[in-house]
Amino acid sequence: MANGTQPERRHKRATACFSLVCALALLVPVLIASQQAPTFRSNTQTVPLYVTVVGADGRLVTDLTRDDFIVFDNGRPQPLTLFDSGIQPISIIIMLDMSGSMLGNLPMLRQSAVQMFTRLLPDDKARVGSFGDRITITPTFTSNQDTLIRALYLDLQPGGPTPLWGAVNAAMTGLARVDGRRVVLVLSDGRDTGSSPFGPRVGTTLEDVTSRAQLEDFMIYAIGMRSRSAPGGPGQVGGFGPGPAMPGRGYGGGSEPDPGLRQLAFESGGGYFELTGTADLGTTFAAVADELHRQYLIGYAAPEADGKVHQVTVRARAAGTTVRARRSYLAPKKVGP
Numbered sequence: 001m002a003n004g005t006q007p008e009r010r011h012k013r014a015t016a017c018f019s020l021v022c023a024l025a026l027l028v029p030v031l032i033a034s035q036q037a038p039t040f041r042s043n044t045q046t047v048p049l050y051v052t053v054v055g056a057d058g059r060l061v062t063d064l065t066r067d068d069f070i071v072f073d074n075g076r077p078q079p080l081t082l083f084d085s086g087i088q089p090i091s092i093i094i095m096l097d098m099s100g101s102m103l104g105n106l107p108m109l110r111q112s113a114v115q116m117f118t119r120l121l122p123d124d125k126a127r128v129g130s131f132g133d134r135i136t137i138t139p140t141f142t143s144n145q146d147t148l149i150r151a152l153y154l155d156l157q158p159g160g161p162t163p164l165w166g167a168v169n170a171a172m173t174g175l176a177r178v179d180g181r182r183v184v185l186v187l188s189d190g191r192d193t194g195s196s197p198f199g200p201r202v203g204t205t206l207e208d209v210t211s212r213a214q215l216e217d218f219m220i221y222a223i224g225m226r227s228r229s230a231p232g233g234p235g236q237v238g239g240f241g242p243g244p245a246m247p248g249r250g251y252g253g254g255s256e257p258d259p260g261l262r263q264l265a266f267e268s269g270g271g272y273f274e275l276t277g278t279a280d281l282g283t284t285f286a287a288v289a290d291e292l293h294r295q296y297l298i299g300y301a302a303p304e305a306d307g308k309v310h311q312v313t314v315r316a317r318a319a320g321t322t323v324r325a326r327r328s329y330l331a332p333k334k335v336g337p
Contacts, residue, residue: 045305045332046082047073049314049325050181050219050269051296056320062294064316071300072313082299089123090292091141091178093171097188098132099162105189105225110152112281116185117148119289127174128152131167133160137174164192164258165204172209172218181297183270184213185288187223191258206260213268214328215309220268221288224257225275269326307333 049071053061066083094116096109113128120126120143128151129137138151168186175182192206213220257274265272271291273284298314307330314325 045302046299047302047312047329048082048217048297048299049312050088051298051314052269052271052291052294052324053296053316053318054322054324055318060291060294061316061318061321064296064318066298068317069296069298070315070317071298072315073300073303074310075313076303078300078303080298081301082297084297087121087293088181088295088297089125090120090181090183091125091175092183092185092292093127093129093137093174095129095131095137095167095171095184095186096156097162097164097186097190098130098156098158099160099188099190100132100158101162101190102132103158106158108281109187112285113152114149115282116285116289117145117152119286119293120145121293128156129167129171129174130156131163131170132158135163135167135170137170141178161193162188162190163203164188164190165206165209165260168209168220168264169204169212172212172216175218176216181219181292181295182217183219183221183292185221185223186261187225188257188261189225190256192260206258206264210264210267213264214326215330217326217329218268219270219326220264221270221272221292222257222261222265223273223275223281223284223288224261225281226256266324267327269324271324302331305332305334307331 051069053064055061062085064085066080069080069083071078071080094113096113098106102109117126122143125141125143126148127138127141128148129135136155136157138148138155142148164186168184171184171186172182175184209220212218262272262274264270271288273287275281275284302310304310309328310331311328312326314323316323
């Protein structure tokens, strides 16, 4: 018979049932284990760090290896689980001060900002914004240089006060849904007008944006410059990293940049340039782009799932080097048993 004898058919059905039972028996423990697994596992939750290393001569150091870095979490050394010295894509929002004190610098500002756009790589993406009478940011990310340059000349309107920290906060919001490295580059010549010496603070503060940059992992780069009418010739003052506060010239659009820009850049692992004129502005934009493309990506497993802020210190073994990276992060909080 084509289908076999009756005993043969019974034997085949029994064999199939036995195979199904065995398969289910193997599957059940897997399902139970997956249901019991905790949401957080300390050995799989990576804390990413984008790191800039500068030598004693002020030049970027780009030839270090994994073994050249030491990372401390709340003072305790951590083994690296991630190291990449290749070019990492950038997501960046460039915020330009268009307040009244910048009017004399706008032609040079527009020409210089082009140096940033022309150095974007195919995998990079950017938006451009301004702050003055209002805070505006172009609606979509793009790597198209023509689109960004067109917005620079047509969409950014000058005039008004200097809502500096509100502009930085708006840029971070614009980056909030983006994965990977998130950078805000802000240029301004004045103090934030949201913090008046004649009354209580209003609006977003430096403390607000510093805390948000640290906890949500935004990297802030800043270019501080003096308004054209201010004394002083072209050139760069100071450089990246922390430094002393600078005296201003009164509330709202003074001749010197807000000292909080340097602090914010330092705390978030970014960089700060201060210019006394516009001659070096184009090369400064180019230097920021070059640095962002030559950072190291390192990481380690978060040692605790305590939901607390952890302090991070990154060092390089190479003598005479300065390291910049984010200085804190919010640890995940363990969910489940």
